[in-house]
Amino acid sequence: MTYQGLIHRYGQYLDLPAHIKTISLLEGNTPLIPMPRLSRELGCELFIKFEGLNPTGSFKDRGMTAAISEAVGRGAQTVICASTGNTAASAAAYAARAGLRSIVLIPEGKVAVGKLAGAIAYGAEVIQIQGSFDDALSLVVEITQKTPIALVNSINPFRIEGQKTAAFEICDDLGSAPDWLCLPVGNAGNITSYWAGFKQYQKGLPQVLGVQAAGAAPLVLGHPVEKPETVATAIRIGKPARGEQALDAAQESKGRIIAVPDEQILSAQRILAEEGVWVEPASAAGLSGLLAESTVGKFEAGGKRIVVVCTGHGMKDPSIITESFKSPKVIPANYEALIGVIEE
Numbered sequence: 357m358t359y360q361g362l363i364h365r366y367g368q369y370l371d372l373p374a375h376i377k378t379i380s381l382l383e384g385n386t387p388l389i390p391m392p393r394l395s396r397e398l399g400c401e402l403f404i405k406f407e408g409l410n411p412t413g414s415f416k417d418r419g420m421t422a423a424i425s426e427a428v429g430r431g432a433q434t435v436i437c438a439s440t441g442n443t444a445a446s447a448a449a450y451a452a453r454a455g456l457r458s459i460v461l462i463p464e465g466k467v468a469v470g471k472l473a474g475a476i477a478y479g480a481e482v483i484q485i486q487g488s489f490d491d492a493l494s495l496v497v498e499i500t501q502k503t504p505i506a507l508v509n510s511i512n513p514f515r516i517e518g519q520k521t522a523a524f525e526i527c528d529d530l531g532s533a534p535d536w537l538c539l540p541v542g543n544a545g546n547i548t549s550y551w552a553g554f555k556q557y558q559k560g561l562p563q564v565l566g567v568q569a570a571g572a573a574p575l576v577l578g579h580p581v582e583k584p585e586t587v588a589t590a591i592r593i594g595k596p597a598r599g600e601q602a603l604d605a606a607q608e609s610k611g612r613i614i615a616v617p618d619e620q621i622l623s624a625q626r627i628l629a630e631e632g633v634w635v636e637p638a639s640a641a642g643l644s645g646l647l648a649e650s651t652v653g654k655f656e657a658g659g660k661r662i663v664v665v666c667t668g669h670g671m672k673d674p675s676i677i678t679e680s681f682k683s684p685k686v687i688p689a690n691y692e693a694l695i696g697v698i699e700e
C-alpha cells in the first residue's frame with residue numbers, strides 16, 4: 357500500500373487522544389543515507405538521517421502532523437507558535453492544510469530567509485518580536501493560557517509523540533538501534549522525543565551525543581544564556597524548554613551533551629555537502645560534535661554503527677553559503693571564453 361504518513365504508519369505507538377482528526381502531508385519516511393567516505397575516515401558505519409526531506413524541509417513536520425491533528429480534532433481554529441523558523445514553516449503548512457489560522461512569533465531579524473519565506477508562503481501571520489526566541493516562547497505560552505488559541509511548540513506533548521517516529525524509522529531501517537545517535541540540541545524537544553522513541557520501541561538503545569553551539573550552550577554551561585549567539589539559528593536558544601529531559605536522555609543513555617564552536621559547525625556543513633548532503637548549519641551540529649569528540653580521542657568510533665541526525669535542509673538558509681563564497685564568474689557567451697576559464 358502506498359505511504360500514508362506518520363499517524364497512519366505509527367499511530368498505534370503514539371499516545372494521541374481519540375478525538376484526533378488526521379492532517380498529514382505524508383511527512384516522515386525519510387532516508388537513512390550511508391556515508392561511505394566519512395565512515396572510512398572515522399572507521400565506523402555512519403548514516404545520515406536526512407530530515408531535510410520532510411514536506412517543509414525539517415523534522416518539525418513529524419511533531420506538527422500530531423499537534424495539528426489534535427488541535428483540529430478538538431475544534432481549535434487558530435494555532436500559534438514561537439519559532440526560530442522551521443516550526444513556523446511547519447505549523448503554517450499543516451494549519452493551511454487543515455484550514456486553520458496560524459500565527460507565528462519569530463525573533464526580529466534572526467530567522468533564515470528560506471524559513472521566513474516558507475511561513476509566509478503557507479499563509480501564516482508572521483510577527484517579529486524585539487527579543488529572543490525565549491521571549492517569544494514566553495509570550496506564546498501566556499496567550500494560549502488566556503485564550504482558546506492552540507499552542508504548537510514542542511512543549512505541546514503531541515509534538516513529542518509525533519517526533520518519536522524518527523527513532524522508530526531508524527530501528528526499522530537498521531533492524532535495531534544504532535550504537536550512537538548524534539543530533540543538535542536547541543529547545544531540546546527532539547532529543548527528548550528520540551530517547552522516548554527508542555525506549556518505547558524496544559529494539560535496543562543508542563548512546564546519545566547532543567550538540568549545542570558554543571554561543572548557545574545552556575545545557576553544557578549549566579545555566580540559561582541571556583543572549584544566545586550562533587550562525588546555527590535553529591539552535592539559537594538560551595533557555596531550552598525541555599532542558600532537564602535532554603540532560604536525562606544524555607545521562608541515561610551513557611552519552612553526553614557538548615558544545616561546538618560555529619567554525620566547526622560550518623566545517624561539518626561543508627564536509628556533508630562534499631558527500632552530497634546539503635543541510636542547514638544547525639543540522640550539521642551533530643556531525644561537528646562527533647568529529648570534535650573523535651579528534652580529541654573521546655570517541656571510540658571503531659566498528660560502531662552511528663546515526664547522525666540532519667534536522668533541516670540546506671535550502672532553508674542559502675545566504676550562509678552565498679555570503680561566504682565569491683559569486684560565480686561572468687563570461688561572454690562563447691566557447692573560447694568558456695574553455696578559457698575551465699582550463700585556467
Ligand SMILES: *Cc1c(COP(=O)(O)O)cnc(C)c1O
Nearest residue numbers: 442542543544545546590667668
Ligand atoms: C528545531 C530545530 C533544531 C532543534 O531541535 P530542538 O527540538 O529544539 O532541540 C535543530 N535543527 C533544526 C533544523 C531545527 O529546525
